[in-house]
Amino acid sequence: MSHEISKAKLLAVGLLAWSSFSNGALAEMASAETLAAPCAGCHGPNGSSYGPATPTIAGITQDYFLSSMNDYISGERKSTVMGRIAKGYSAEEIKVMADYFAKQKIVRFPQEVDAALVEKGRKLFQNYCEKCHEDDGYLADGIGVMAGQTKQYLHFMVNDFFSGDREWSKKQKKKMQALMDDHGQEGYDAVLDYMASKK
Amino acid sequence: MTKFNRRSFLQLTGAAAVTGAAVMGAPSIAKAAGKKVVIVGGGPAGATVANYLRMMDMSIEVTLIEANKNYYTCFMSNEVLGGKRSMDGIRQDYTGLEKAGVKVVYDMVTGIDGAKKKVMTKGGQTFEYDRCVVAPGVDFKFDKYEGLDAEVAETKIPHAWKAGPQTALLRKQIEAMPDGGVFTMVAPPNPFRCPPGPYERVSLIANYFKKHKPKSKILIVDHKDKFSKQGLFTQAWKKFYGFGTDNSMIDWMKGTDVGTITGVDVDGMAVTTDFEEYKGDVINFIPAQKAGPIAFAAGLTDDTGWCPVDKVSFESKMVPGIHVLGDAAIATKMPKSGYAANSQGKVTASAIAAALNGKTQGVPSYVNTCYSIAADDWAFSVAAVYKYDKEQDIIAGVKGAGGLSPMDASAEDRKREVAYAYSWYNNICKDIWG
Incomplete structure (x- = not known):
């Protein structure tokens, strides 16, 4: 009996998530799961990316998802393809996708890293990065999750900040510039290998 | 995963489970x-x-x-x-x-x-x-062409438009081709699987020839007068393969100039048309398609x-x-x-x-993103977000969104699109096959 009930629950859960709006006004918009499903093609199942470059978007905060999408749409944040895709969604659709991805648990897949660089990066990270990227880069309130993020993407973003393609805050600029001044690109290679090593 | x-x-x-079960009920x-x-x-x-x-x-x-x-x-x-x-x-x-x-x-x-x-x-x-x-x-309309059938495709003139043994065969033929040889491709008429695919294919074969068999040539005998991402491909071919010059590695013949493609001369290794024939040391004939x-x-x-x-x-x-x-x-x-x-x-x-x-x-909600790699660090894409348009009964691209990579994108962006193409491959395969 309890098995029967759980089966029924299971079934209802699945249907609710994918097509809870059988009719009526709600049917005008696709569900969060339906809207988010095609994102997996580039960002990985449920938003956790196997890499090497496309970022994981599972587990990012609603704020960061919304600000990123809005900046892609306006062109304030440069991209190769994301801007073209972001423009395909309404503000309401983006909002439900933000809620959806914020609830997804990040799965971190192993990445190739250099052990010596990881060690070096650990110390540099504490000195230069951890004030904002708290808890070893696992915490990210309104910013991107660094821990376990795809390494190539992290390099792209560092390059974009330094080239001026991506806007940075005053505090962020000061810290990131200090790491560059003190340790150069090798410092970044170490820090990003350290972040990529996170499981 | x-x-x-x-x-x-x-x-x-x-x-939501409890409520859901109650709503669903016994039926x-x-x-x-x-x-x-x-x-x-x-x-x-x-x-x-x-x-x-x-x-x-x-x-x-x-x-x-x-x-x-x-x-x-x-x-x-x-x-x-x-x-x-x-x-x-x-x-x-x-x-x-x-x-x-x-x-x-x-x-x-x-x-x-x-x-x-x-x-x-x-x-x-x-x-x-x-x-x-x-x-x-897809399947292939071999009966539209003289001299071409499934067996010829499997043994001598592969289409390699379904990946597998024919991909391996065509690669072997390309490797065995002498420097200075001609690779001739017949590009299919619309509609067909992967519209930019034939043009990405010649790009990557040209990329290989440039390094290993620089005197070789590629001839595209097309059923069509225009093709997907044509501007971006042409730009890449000019940049990397001398397209448009006397010394171009790639030559594209559009459908109107080709006339009707009638088939192949298997023994003579040539593509035949109602005007002429085009020889190839390797021939990659991609036929018209159907379900x-x-x-x-x-x-x-x-x-x-x-x-x-x-x-x-x-x-x-x-x-x-x-x-x-x-x-x-x-x-x-x-x-x-x-x-x-x-x-x-x-x-x-x-x-x-x-x-x-x-x-x-x-x-429903649908998306398509399609990358084409034209050289080692050079890729571009086309993307669209789709919604169902009931009035026209089509899956319509959302207006103002999607489209092609810009013609004036930086070399860095072209390089990033290669990295994103590889990531797309890894992620979509996991999404499809688990």
């Missing part, structure tokens, strides 16, 4: 007894439906029937031809789907009885279904040679209870691409899950 998907999916919606439980879905074809379209059906409703019994133990993806197979990737690098299998609870049967489907809801196989098996999914991909054979056998095609479907549920307009998606379906205006098949697979899965539980399907 699939396991995780399901678990997180349930956790996410756990709070749904009764219905759960017979929910058999049989899927014909384990490519991107069929495998996605299988994977997502299991995620959406574990009480659905999903059987996937596929002729081969391994699936070689067409996407990235041009990298194999250009020597950038091995055959192993495009090989997928069905163990991930099996782990997700899909029953995988290796057999060839020979017939489908839409009235009795049965699928028959070459191996003599019969499978009953409540809903059937047919995703056979895969089982679509014809099951009566799913119309006089276009493709399968008309409802563009929201992907249920056949010819035989009720059967859903057709991917390259074989008429899904105007989505292109015949792997990403489109994957996206349609999710929409189809929600249609089937809803139908088998007496519910109405929700509003």
Whole structure:
């Protein structure tokens, strides 16, 4: 009996998530799961990316998802393809996708890293990065999750900040510039290998 | 990964479960007894439906029937031809789907009885279904051409437009070709699988020739007067392969100048037209296309040679209870691409899950992104977000969104698109095959 009930629950859960709006006004918009499903093609199942470059978007905060999408749409944040895709969604659709991805648990897949660089990066990270990227880069309130993020993407973003393609805050600029001044690109290679090593 | 998907999916919606069960009531439980879905074809379209059906409703019994133990993806197979990737690098299998609870049967489907809801196989098996999914991909119109047939394609003049043994054969031929030889490609007429594919293929073969056989030439004998991403390809060919100069490695002949392509002279190694013949040390003849054979056998095609479907549920307009998606379906205006098949697979899965539980399907959402790699650090893309347009009965691209990579993108962006193309490959394969 309890098995029967759980089966029924299971079934209802699945249907609710994918097509809870059988009719009526709600049917005008696709569900969060339906809207988010095609994102997996580039960002990985449920938003956790196997890499090497496309970022994981599972587990990012609603704020960061919304600000990123809005900046892609306006062109304030440069991209190769994301801007073209972001423009395909309404503000309401983006909002439900933000809620959806914020609830997804990040799965971190192993990445190739250099052990010596990881060690070096650990110390540099504490000195230069951890004030904002708290808890070893696992915490990210309104910013991107660094821990376990795809390494190539992290390099792209560092390059974009330094080239001026991506806007940075005053505090962020000061810290990131200090790491560059003190340790150069090798410092970044170490820090990003350290972040990529996170499981 | 699939396991995780399901678990997180349930956790996410756990709070709604009790209410949901109450709303659903007893009839749904009764219905759960017979929910058999049989899927014909384990490519991107069929495998996605299988994977997502299991995620959406574990009480659905999903059987996937596929002729081969391994699936070689067409996407990235041009990298194999250009020597950038091995055959192993495009090989997928069905163990991930099996782990997700899909029953995988290796057999060839020979017939489908839409009235009795049965699928028959070459191996003599019969499978009953409540809903059937047919995703056979494309087949080739060999009978349009003299001298060309399936055997010639398998042994001497490959199309390699289904990845697998012909991809390996064509690569061998390219490797064996002497420096200074000519690689001749016949590009197919519309509509066909992967519109930018032939042009990416010559780009990556030119990339290989440039390094290893720099005196060699590539001739494209096209059925058409224009092609997908033409501006971006032309720009890349000029930049890397001397296109437009006297010393161009690539020469493209448009359909109007070619005339009618009549076939091949197999012994003389030439493509024949009503005007002329074009020789090649290696010939890659990509014929005109139609839906895969089982679509014809099951009566799913119309006089276009493709399968008309409802563009929201992907249920056949010819035989009720059967859903057709991917390259074989008429899904105007989505292109015949792997990403489109994957996206349609999710929409189809929600249609089937809803139908088998007496519910109405929700509003669909579709995406296509297609990368083309034209040189080592040079790729570009076309993208679109689609919604169903009821008035026109088309899957319409959202206006103001999507489109091509810009012509004036930086070299850095072209390079990043290569990295994103590789990431797309890794991620979409996991999303499809688990």
